[in-house]
Amino acid sequence: MAKEQLKLSIPVSFESKPQENIPLKAFLFNRKGELMESVAVTGDKADFKMAARGIRDTRVFIVPAGDERLETATTIADLQRFKPYEPVLNLDPKGNLKVLPIPANLLKLWKLRFCRVRGNVYKTFSMSGVTQNRPICHARVHICEIDKIWWLLPKIPDYIIKKIPDIILYPERPIPIPIPDPGPIHFPGTVIRPEIATEIRPLALDVHPLAEAAPRITGAQSMITPVARENVLRSITPEIKQQLLSGNVSAIRNTLQANLQLFHPYFCLIPWIWPYFYRSDEIKTVYTDYNGKFDTTIVYWVDGDHPDLYFWVEYFIDGVWTTVYKPPIPCYTYWDFVCGSEVNIKITDDRVRWECSDVIDGDIVWVKSIGHGASVSRIKQVDDLVTIQGKSFNRIGLTDAVVTLSQVTSGDYRQPFGGGLYFLLQFGSGLPSTGVKYYRWSYRKVKEADLSDTGITAYTRLSNPISKGYTFEYIDGGGHKQFGSNSFKLGPYPIGGTPDLYIIPPTSPAMAPVNAPESSPFWDQNTVSVTFDSKLDGDGLYEFKLELFNGAGHLVNVPKASQFFRVPKPDTFSPSILAPDNMLIESGGNVSAYKMLMRIDNQSCKAAVDKIKILTGPDYVDASTDCCGFVKYNPAQKNNNSLIKISFQAYHPNNFANFGFVVQKGTCNDAAQKNATNVSGMVIGDAPAGDGVPYVRSTASIFSKTFSPDTLLGICSSGGKGAFAEQLSVSVLTIDGNIRLYSRDASGLAAFALEPA
Structure with a gap:
């Protein structure tokens, strides 16, 4: 006889009606513990679409909905933290399914509270000596709940427990990684790198993250300096110290369990110990908006611990979500998080660029920078002789840009350019227009490395392929919003017999000529307009030229009065200002091109x-x-x-x-x-x-x-x-x-x- 096949419809009711509506979710497992299906409870029943075998091969669990971690629950063990109810499935004499109501005492455990979690992600950028905090938009923020693993303490090996007193009482002593290492006790959400100890910044004494990431710390910060560490040691009572020094493993375990909060600052500095004392569970993932902000709500049990939250951040780099912020868990956890407070997360990763620029109005080409850090307004465009250590030094074509590992300060024009270069532009909202649709960069070497004339007058066109990337939204199979990426080729193209032209991108990839088919496409308004291998023609002084072309590929001369070409304001970078005369190629009151001089040098020391x-x-x-x-x-x-x-x-x-x-x-x-x-x-x-x-x-x-x-x-x-x-x-x-x-x-x-x- 064929086995009985059912499409389960589980009636769901309460023994006593709850005061507030409780959203529920039902999970269907087979006897092997394999998840067959999960559905929301609607209309006092859970309707499973999947056919199931007889009830003897079926287990059903009902849990309160609302916690995003349910979306990733795939095993019965995953559901245990949500206090599941497993109804007994019986058939009456007529073969109808009988399910008893949810017990009244379970309602006392199913009380949830909501916690507002707000924050912003930013990075400090330095543009030629001008420092600004700028938002990081479209970053992916992972919100994790950190549990102190009290129940794991009895399982920690004795040889680890014996090392704890030295960590706490003698923090100045190096504590080597024990052998064997924690191994399988390692838990999700934590990355332990050998070099992490050298990256840890000073800690606040109340064991919150630093001022830049701690909503409850105000005013002056007390950091874990030698003096401050001594202050923490004073809070270790003689009784605690006696137990730690006893050499009795059981006494040390009991002391740790009773005083774990006190010991966080010391565990923070010892990366290998984290997996023994903390567990990280991701509870939500959110994305920052154009202002670098995120705002969401999490849930927690009334009878459980108040949320202890930890944040780590990914950023979309070269088409891949890349971790750019993941500090030590014990040092950067918000213990007893204050719901509704704002979390400030400062990114320092060099790979994260300033890519949340606003749209600028008008028919404007704003020539911004070489790379993302050297303003074109901070490059000497004329001979400028100074004396350095008794020698004459010409600063033409050099910059004072304060970039990563820079050796100069603002006003100290001594840096040439080298390596692979790219030029950053921003086009106004009026472009591309009927009269201006394309651009092109060219260059010529005008001086040798010793600033003698080259005799070169002809320009060489730059023609490396350039694409502009954009991000779009989509809904994955689990119903969650995700971000994907695509790109649009700007050039080079031959237009009307004119070679090596590049398309001026519109303000949105949804607009022509891009016409991105994806949902909610957006891109950084900054455009990497061209790349240049500075090693090709040797060291010296170069002149770069930017020209504009119409739809037929003809050169466009714009009236000088139109103020078409802009450059950054030298002392503040933003807003833009008119390009000075020595950065324009003029003819009869019209401007045919933007130009700039740059010193190229690729020599080693x-x-x-x-x-x-x-x-x-x-x-x-x-x-x-x-x-x-x-x-x-x-x-x-x-x-x-x-x-x-x-x-x-x-x-x-x-x-x-x-x-x-x-x-x-x-x-x-x-x-x-x-x-x-x-x-x-x-x-x-x-x-x-x-x-x-x-x-x-x-x-x-x-x-x-x-x-x-x-x-x-x-x-x-x-x-x-x-x-x-x-x-x-x-x-x-x-x-x-x-x-x-x-x-x-x-x-x-x-x-x-x-x-x-």
């Missing part, structure tokens, strides 16, 4: 610390013939300021580099010696040390200075001998508009020891 030399007769010779570094001197010449020569090479072919040279004597903090030996500057010319006496630079960029043994020995003079380390760093000044190209840096390290002959 060199660094070397020479052997110590000693004056022998009229010349300086190596003080030792081997590599061991011992320098013997005549005690009778202890005060001879010309006896010992220290030298090093700090080199860059075009002088676009800074250097720093340090001499460290043993473990001494000898201010007078350091003042005389330590020096920093640009590699261009002689560099005075702190005592005013310069290291003299040779044509080969070798810096040297002479000393007496007494000056070097300083506070060690009475013994007549000392050991020294010499450390040299040479840092290139070149940037790509986002970051200083530090891979072109160089360094040197050496050591020597002075002793009387």
